[in-house]
Amino acid sequence: MKKYDVIIIGAGPAGMVTGMTVKKYYSEKSVLILTKEGEGLVPCGIPYVFNKLNSVDDDKMGFKPFVSLGGEVIIDTAVDVKFDSKIVYGQSGNNYNYEKLVFATGSQPVKATFIKGYDLENIFYVEKSYQYIQDLYNKLNDFKNIVIVGGGFIGAEMAEQLAADGNRKITIVEAETQCFAKAFSKKLSAIATDQLRNTNVNVLTSSLVKEIIGKHNKVEKVMLQSGDEIFADAVILSVGYKPNTTLAEKAGLPLNVMGAIKVDSYERTSVKDVSAVGDCSQTIGFLTGRSDNVMLASTATAEARVLGFNMFGIKIKKNFNGVLAVFSTQINGLTMASVGINENTGKDANVDFMTAEFSGVDRHPETMPGASSLTVRLNFSPYDGAIFGAEVWGGPSAAEIINTLSLAIQKYTTVYELTSFQIGTHPLLTSAPTKPAIIKAAEKAIGMLRGVSML
DSSP: OOEEEEEEEOOSHHHHHHHHHHHHHOTTSOEEEEESOSOEEOGGGGGGGGTTSOOSGGGEEOSHHHHHTTOEEEEOOEEEEETTTTEEEETTSOEEEEEEEEEOOOEEEOOOTTSBTTTSBTEEOOOSOHHHHHHHHHHHTTOSEEEEEOOSHHHHHHHHHHHTTSSSEEEEEOSSSSTTTTTSOHHHHHHHHHHHHTTTEEEEOSOOEEEEEEETTEEEEEEETTSOEEEOSEEEEOOOEEEOOHHHHHHTOOBOTTSOBOOOTTSBOSSTTEEEOGGGBOEEBTTTOSEEOOOOHHHHHHHHHHHHHTTTSOOSOOOOOSBOOOEEEEETTEEEEEEEOOHHHHHHTTOOOEEEEEEEESSSSTTSTTOOEEEEEEEEOTTTOBEEEEEEEESTTHHHHHHHHHHHHHTTOBHHHHTTOOOOOOTTTSOOTTOOHHHHHHHHHHHHHHTSOOO
16 A cells, blocks of 8 residues: 555645645655546536536646646545545555545535426436546436526526527526626625626526426426426526535544534644645635635635645744625626625625725726726725725726735735725726726725715
């Protein structure tokens, strides 16, 4: 039985980045990634397999960068772990000895067992599995009436992509009053839902599924609580994800109330030489300081870099002080992004804040070809002007602007400091230097704090 300095269970973004970071900074260390499948997928790219990419292979996330650094990958499913002997047991019958162990087992779709008929044939989920998505891609080609239950990011993006060719009838059923309700403010959720309705998708909000009805054990229609029925050849259940911690729980690792592996601020568990990272590990809200349930590749890879760099002793003080939940998407050509607190999450966490908003365009002059609308919305402290959250929507630049605002929140930047934010501008690339949306929104915020109008 070969012994490795580091064994990582899972080859998603968290596992891959942990492995690559360890090999970059500790090149002499042997690192093994154990994974169930020989091919991986870029998780956020999965919806686009069904239209824009039109290929599962074009969304592949390979092992080459890790292997090129000297890492080793073995296709084998870990079925048990013994911490006292430091052994990982593989389904193949092979065992693997470790010095350091990392659980990077990701997340899995919530099975909608609360819906009668959930187990009929032609009911699917959006699994983060190459083979599952390849099979789903092939099967959905034969279906013309598809119902998607759940209007979050994955459900809405799947709906848009599946409807894009115009040959299918796609219906999305969302229990909340708007799609994206858990990620965006009420205003941006309404904008996003309208954008989705402007595609070929039939969007039903404030709607609950009562039952999925089948014939000969296959899906035939979806019945809503209202009594309305929707004919369906297939149903995609997109009602959330949960940490994939079956192996960790079996091995005896403590879990938090959300079913995620408990870790400290360096991703270390309570078991010596065992860490957990990514969707399977617990996250703490940056502003709330409480357990959160954010499952994003961007969050996972940030955690993975901290873990990998400090794998063999703390080399840098961790500066990842909690998750901010940075989201972005594009529906019907409109880019929408958010970070931090909004009125939904802020109310739940009892965070007091004010909101300032500015709308302009992302080119100058506004008549420049390719110019798009651009709105920046800042949520800030009514006491010191610290930025607690933000939303940006409009052209593609919104996705990068939200990243800038994410850093501003991490650095406890105030709206006062944002007004002296030094920027580079160009007519073909940015807003005018006289009215950059971030700065103008900050000016409006200062006006609100001082009780004066700042146009």
